[in-house]
């Protein structure tokens with residue numbers, strides 16, 4: 001695993017990269033396979049760490065998992081699953097991922113019991129799991145152990161109950177779907193998240209035999225069934241990775257064709273990209289993103305749940321905004337602490353000030369609560385090389401973009417976090433002409 005790289009910046013990124021299946025869908029589709037004993041087949045699977053973690057967790061529960069990395073095809077055959085012999089072993093796996101909590105519903109249906117290791121994922125806020133627990137309790141689950149991780153039990157069969165989410169959480173919506181599909185009765189889920197990755201998960205569950213309808217008002221209705229079959233599915237492309245390469249093209253003054261990128265799930269991103277002054281061309285095989293020359297424009301925006309501007313695009317976009325003329329305002333409404341990465345950008349010459357107030361949009365959950373969740377970016381600023389520590393997945397990729405746009409040689413440490421969401425990123429950077437070298 002690479003932990004430190006040297007980046008000689010100043011060269012516009014030019015060329016082509018391919019994105020495969022979405023990090024925010026693939027591991028969940030893998031968990032869904034546990035709802036049937038039959039084989040499921042998932043295509044367009046990228047080589048990212050969360051896929052490894054979930055593969056190992058599935059194997060620990062007795063499933064057979066085969067992954068052809070090059071073809072991107074994953075076969076999962078659960079057969080008759082069991083609880084892991086040594087639940088402590090699971091903790092070693094889970095540290096970097098938030099997916100293990102989604103094993104709860106399928107395991108409770110199968111075994112009436114589940115061990116969930118401590119969750120990982122990016123540190124961009126407190127990220128509690130209270131909505132997940134509330135959902136599981138609604139279906140009859142009880143928590144019987146407060147030590148490391150979580151031990152849940154439930155009487156089978158699980159019974160449907162109305163579920164209302166205080167906020168349209170992606171994970172809690174998925175938790176509800178994966179639990180409700182085989183619960184007795186009809187689950188009405190209100191205030192659900194409707195991200196494209198959730199729609200793809202619903203498509204998979206429907207292929208398996210589930211009955212799920214989605215209304216226009218964030219209500220999802222799930223009619224429980226007794227049995228599900230295996231699925232065959234091609235994962236939707238990773239819109240976050242696609243947007244990240246687009247921002248890298250813009251910030252470095254480059255031109256990148258992102259093979260596999262898809263317009264429909266990126267509408268809000270594409271609008272912002274165009275307003276900032278970037279050009280794009282949607283083609284059958286992907287989307288070309290480029291800097292047309294001249295000035296980039298500042299703008300005000302806020303991150304939001306789908307169909308709003310996704311929070312995971314925020315960090316790469318902020319780097320591009322450091323190169324725009326004027327004052328941009330970004331209001332982060334999904335996570336309370338997602339601007340920590342701007343400190344390193346300021347050290348590199350950017351001018352970004354963070355505020356507790358809700359700027360640039362409507363008041364959000366974090367207003368008056370002491371969280372620095374709005375940023376004001378003054379540009380354009382020349383970026384200079386620095387030694388940087390990667391804080392989290394998207395923050396880390398943003399630092400990489402900044403190092404690529406900066407003059408001079410930067411050293412970026414802790415780079416392996418980026419493997420969580422960017423397949424073969426070193427090869428891709430080199431293919432785009434970046435001067436990046438592994439340290440040691």
Ligand SMILES: CC(=O)N[C@H]1[C@@H](OP(=O)(O)OP(=O)(O)OC[C@H]2O[C@@H](n3ccc(=O)[nH]c3=O)[C@H](O)[C@@H]2O)O[C@H](CO)[C@@H](O)[C@@H]1O
Pocket residue numbers: 023024025098099125126127128129130131132133167168169170171172193195310311312334335336
């Ligand atoms: C693996 C995966 O798919 N990760 C994505 C998923 O994360 P994840 O599913 O963790 O994000 P959620 O949508 O659940 O979180 C949104 C907000 O709800 C809060 N919350 C959530 C659950 C809960 O039980 N209690 C609670 O308070 C969170 O702290 C956060 O402030 O959706 C996020 C929002 O699009 C993305 O940024 C992540 O990339």
Ligand SMILES: C=C(OP(=O)(O)O)C(=O)O
Pocket residue numbers: 023097098120121122124312393394421
């Ligand atoms: C926040 C992210 O992921 P996770 O929920 O897996 O930590 C992300 O992908 O930017």
